[in-house]
Amino acid sequence: MEQKALSDYLMLLGDNPTILGQRLGELCGHGPELETDIAMTNISLDLFGQVRNYFQYAAEVMGNGATEDSVAMLRLEHEYKNALLVEQPNRDFAYVICRQFLFDVYHQLLLKELMSSKNERISAIAHKSIKEVDYHVDFSSTWMKRLGDGTDESNKRLSEAMGFLWRYSMELFEPTETETLIAEMSVGPDLGELKPVYLEKVKEVLNESNIELPEKTTFQYGGKTGRHTEYMGYILAEFQYMQRAYPNMQW
């Protein structure tokens, strides 16, 4: 039972950075300027590095011949437990930055908690990852301010992006059965406690960005229990292509 909760949790931890990393990877060669192009792919690389640590561990816990590749590449759409936020498309640079910012702030809070996880291996992964994610938060917060406090056009675009993406933010803090179980085992945090800290941090940056949160929001949930938006299938079609076309291929 505990093993099942652990492997489910490891996949849950890995799925957000996997799908966000894939989205960022789409921008390789398409960033609006050199700095952002390199930044998006560097962040993607950090995320995939962290994912490997989670999935290697998940594969060990699962046994039965599971590998990091089978965990990452060979599940069906409803078996991925990433939040809806990270699968949203790269509509324009404001969407990319806004999505990144909303995830980074959560990611940093989560890792800070996981550093004191009772599970030593998860704690070690969190200690390693937080150094990278601190840098991501710096990057996306700076760009939030640059776009929000930039021209009328950049402010307008960022406001639109926030107006669209905010509805996906609260799912991050809605615990699944696995997350509740894992919190009882002191392996992961009580997500409810992170939510007020998150809201405060987000609002702090938004104030400096001259961006307001939408007045009324109907929050969307589902990704963490495997019910995804229409975009997910297309992401997986590209992401899994190689392993599906050439089963068991290795680099």
Next chain:
Amino acid sequence: MQIADPEIEDILRSVSDPEIPVLSIMDMGIVRKVDQDGGQYIISITPTYSGCPAMDTIGDDIKAAFKAQDLSAVIKLILSPAWTTDWITPRGRTALEKYGIAAPLEATADKDALVGKPHMIKCTNCGSMNTKMVSRFGSTACKALFQCEDCHEPFDYFKCLK
């Protein structure tokens, strides 16, 4: 880190980071422990960044270097404690500078440099302090991109990681 057997130390010193060939993995501070189990050496290494694509190659290179001496090694990847740029040796820092990569500053100064405060990083080409950051992210995860305003040479800066 100290290795009791000079022969083993020499072998490990001969292996370099494929992305920074002048820097031995010993001076990079990524070799954390050497154990022996019967005839086999267990080399514990730690990644600089989680997604560092050089880690698999470094592991293979270590095994090949041992094999060339008729020895056998296995690689153990450890994450804790997490790597920091403090583990780069003085010899490593000199090698970096010679190669054209500015060595990491202290954490606080690094933050200033990376939020765009000018004149903190010395040009590796002409030594001028009149430099500016071009990009917080560089050619690899561990570097940022700078340019000298005097000689106009672009160069990499190895980001401080604590």
